[in-house]
Amino acid sequence: MSARKKPDSQVPAEESDLLLIRPLGAGQEVGRSCIMLEFKGKKIMLDCGIHPGLSGMDALPFVDLIEADEIDLLLISHFHLDHCGALPWFLQKTSFKGRCFMTHATKAIYRWLLSDYIKVSNIATEQMLYTEADLESSMDKIETINFHEEKDVFGIKFWAYNAGHVLGAAMFMIEIAGVKILYTGDFSRQEDRHLMAAEIPNVHPDVLITESTYGTHIHEKREERESRFTALVHDIVNRGGRCLIPVFALGRAQELLLILDEYWSQHPELHDIPIYYASSLAKKCMAVYQTYVNAMNDKIRRQIAINNPFVFRHISNLKGIDHFEDIGPCVVMASPGMMQSGLSRELFESWCTDSKNGVIIAGYCVEGTLAKTILSEPEEITTMSGQKLPLKMSVDYISFSAHTDYQQTSEFIRILKPPHVVLVHGEQNEMSRLKAALQREYEDDPSTKMELHNPRNTVAVELYFRGEKTAKVMGTLAMEKPRPGHKLSGILVKRNFNYHMLAACDLSKYTDMTMSQVVQRQSVHYSGALPVLRLLLSQVSGNVEMLEEKKMRVFQSVDITLDNKIVMLEWIATPVNDMYADAVLAAVMQAEILDTTPSFFPIQSKMDRMHFKECLIEMLQEMFGEDSVPKIFKGEKLYVTVDGKKANIDLLNLEVCCEEDEAFQQIVQTAVTKLYQSLAPPRTD
């Protein structure tokens, strides 16, 4: 728990009602997802990605705005670089000492994806954020969480839902002190070949942090999209051409492989046409796909009982262009997906001049890449070596991107009805379009109040949640039914934002804590006599109780034993008793320094009642005149008469009674009590 408090805040962070959501990346942009949550003194980081368009330190999210060592929890939604790319750096190169979680599949793929990223990023070593060794050692710091499994870290409760998107992608529900926040990461509500649709949580979050990549776009139906794709591939190979599908190595590629493998097995006439998949990374990760089928949809899970759908029958792996015999129609899936360089670029350049060939762009392309350029169907293209080539092959675009579209997002929000929606992970324009569309949707609906936020990077959204605090009264304290005015005294136990109220004696019954007793024995040298000590003690405490010959008790709590020039004090430690003991100690010391033994020891444990009576009469005479009080009286009754009013005084319990005049009664009562107090020895009870 972070003990550090900001100097300017009055309330301790733990009691504050302020929830801060601050994007350190992915605020009005796509890439380097990193969102900070701060609530009740807890700090949580969601994702820690890099910007694919930037390199070195520039690609990092704005982590210099936070203190890494204050973060309690770091959650990674899925294995894409823009969500986990900066993780090894953050775990190894900063002072972060919280805990980090991701799903099993994400962790297994993360290892290989980043290792590949390190290999292909061709920047100087000193600019590299981390090395293979850092990545390897970061693995030990990452813990895994299964979908729906509830974890509790420092009082932060969280669990994961399936998000669709890619294998192992998770949405996190985070609950702090009763306030629930749902972070979707990247998600898709459309079930596909191997992944299930993102689940809809059955609890309503108070805040929804959602992606907005596709803004207000609406995707084509899955069946249409698939049949368009397979028809296109079939068409290209039928006309004797070569079909190139540039793909990103992991994620959507597996979906395309499943579609092609199924299509091929349904069309025996195609069996002579080879399908190649050229990615060593994907080959490495296939084992992961074959293993974590439990994170996939029901269809795959049922099929696994019969055979593993990820053992492809019609698809061969291609190590590289050297192993490729280009002899006739074929289908090749090659990375990278945007044909910046590498195998997909090489194949494209050698095939683009033949009109029989075709290329199918299957994913999201960034401005400035070759994939984006050819979508506008230019006459010629520039090769890597600078040569110009005519573009004759067919170019098609079919998006298989598994991000939510407007329809899905809108439906998702309609079901969850979160009072606050925070948009992240989307380009500025797309995001504001989505915000406007959602606002329009709820503008005429008075029953739903929804606030939409689209914060820029480093700008925090501030929300206030007046957390209601309830306590459970348990055990002997709760035996009596509660009713207004009932008084409760007990111990309040606070654990992870939960309060319980218990009687002290029940503590060990309901918690693992136990009550203890501390007994103190203090010895001090004392050379004087016992009576002197007793005298001084009685001056301090009034009543000295003799237990044995040389043992006495004062204040009904401190035992004093005099034994062979040593005085020993013994008491059960409580703040009050400690104070008494100190007073007793002072008395002992004082007795020690009295060098002359006083000759007179009044053993005055009882007060002199006669003396009191005399004093009382004298006082009353002074107050009300000589005649107000009878000169002689017997027993414990006395009366005062002033102006014909008579007040009776009971000396035993010091009660004054005057039926005619209340004010008079008060005056006499005060006088009597005060006198008694000044004459009587001090009382301790």
Add this chain to the structure above:
Amino acid sequence: MTSIIKLHAISGAMDESPPCYILQVDDFRILLDCGWDENFDQDFMKELRRYIHQIDAVLLSYPDPLHLGALPYLVGKCGLNCSIYATIPVYKMGQMFMYDLYQSRHNMEEFELFTLDDVDAAFDKIIQLKYNQSVPMKGKGYGLTVTPLPAGHMIGGTIWKIVKVGEEDIVYAVDFNHKKERHLNGSELERLQRPSLVITDAFNATYKQTRRRARDEKLMTNILQTLRSNGNVLITVDTAGRVLELAHMLDQLWRNKDSGLLAYSLALLNNVSYNVVEFAKSQIEWMSDKLMRTFEGARNNPFQFKHLQLCHSIAELSRVPSPKVVLASTPDMECGFSRELFLQWSSNPHNSIIITNRTSPGTLARQLIENGGNVPLNLEIRRRVRLEGAELEEYQRKERENKEKSQEKNEDLDMSDESEDEMDSLSSVAKGKHDLLVKAETKVQTGFFKSNKKQYPMFPFFEEKVKFDEYGEIIRPEDYKMVDSNPEAEDNKENVDLKEEEITADITEVPTKCISVTKTVRVMAQVQYIDFEGRSDGESLQKILEQLHPRRLILVRGTPDSTHAMLNHCRQWNGVRVFAPSRGEVVDATTETYIYQVRLTDALVSALELKKGKEAELAWLDAQIVVRDMSKDAKPVTMDVDDIDKEEEEKGKMEIDQIYTLEPLPLNQVVGHQTAFINELKLSDFRQVLNKNSIPSEFSGGVLWCCNGTIALRRHEAGRVILEGCLSEDYYRVRELLYDQYAIV
């Protein structure tokens, strides 16, 4: 406010019968496991049937028949109809267990207690969960949540936590294993703190385990010795639980080049071995951290076996060259391949039979454990054989008659029925084979892609297949084949004539009948029991329970001796009520718990002086209950009324109405209270604190002496600490440090 809690032990109490209990929390009845013993005890079922319609939920702990064996019968034949909860591996592997059990029984007798359809129907009812996933109960069980926690022992093995919010947390933990194994993590039982009720077994209470390494070595030596003397090793294991541990361990052993095992074969034999291994491969996330790490690091699936050959029948097994080690189900040897192999191999003194599990008393495996080998056993041998001669003719005649009859019927009926009839015949075929996929080839394709080139060990050379000889006669390769010398046949001459039948035994299409003969078998082979049960032993069990320190404890399943031993041990702890019901008994474990909820005002919370204690913060509170207008601060300010959840909202409102608010008591009304020191101090810990503050201290006769013997700290039982010393500055320093160790309220 108090929940009624009762446990009815239907089976598995004061004896070794399978666990089956009904836990009642108020009106909600939960069936905890429903095991069935190896011989399908009918008395137990009769008892359970009486309560079947009262059950609201079933929780399953492990996938073996001992914990869920009765489920298909209950669902299929008794009409159990409620939600059943289990983890994903328990669901998957449980199904494998039941398929294998059914098939094993079916191979030797007419088995009619349940069908494969009952198995499917029962498992379709299972709601699959992950560890630590909390599931709220509905209806009568409103307010109850159940959570599965890792238990070790078998994949997906579960300790169930049943929580009634704020009042009760009940832990049902049987057969757990706290130790890490090769493929599983240990249980996380110790992490639970002071549950109100623990239900656990005393099966291992008096049992002492040798160390794991010693057991591994014993197994290794046994295997090596037997194989070297040209004998076969039969290891009896279960279908899909403990077998994973053994299979993984043996395959790793075989991979070790120095082990000298490469020359021999290793096989896994049960009816569903292919599926079990496939499922194991896809459940890595349920296994040990170590396996998961190696998978993440090296990507080879630990259950992608290199040496273990998967077999589904005796015929397939006979193709595996001898000498060999065979892992065969079932562990009790009452049925299945383990029994068949036992009958074949036991008469050869070179062979070895290793039993890994103590099954129910009376089973063959248990008899062997108790009596050892080398005693004559009277065994009933049952098997399914093909009909022959007159019997076959009779059968065929009847079939024909039936067919004719049905044809006659068909003719009477409308056309529309024909298609139905077709459907029927289709489904009957499906029934016979079921969806149990038994792959014929034992080699599983290891690549992920089709290999794009054919690979030849030498220069490609195609041998033309000759279909017929020079005279035009068709060549049948079978005619030219040497008669397969059966390795088993050499071992056991008696069995030569049985051989043929066994090969055909699992062919269901041909008409068959079941026969039964009783014969005396003299066990010559070496018989050894090596514990691979994967359960915590008695000593650890006691330690774990002591640490858990439940308020109430119910001991079930275990011999009377071990139960009583455990009972006596647990009674020594203070504050624990221990029960040990016998079979059929109902234990009332209700405690008086009072509880209600109050709302805390901001003024109250901000005025609290919280002191840090162990894991929690504490404060003394003097307050009084008042009624407040709740409309203002009932909910977080941002929350708005949901239309959809109106019903819920209303329910919530009603609850809120009952909630009183707690306000601080005015200062003048506060009466003083006895100060409480909270924490239990250990002198050794305090010594470290002293050291940190550079105050010298030393232990002598249980007393901690500080500051050159001027101050002494003693600790009495029941948390009483005595601080003793002469007046000095150090005294106050030590006292201050001592006070710091407590939360003082």
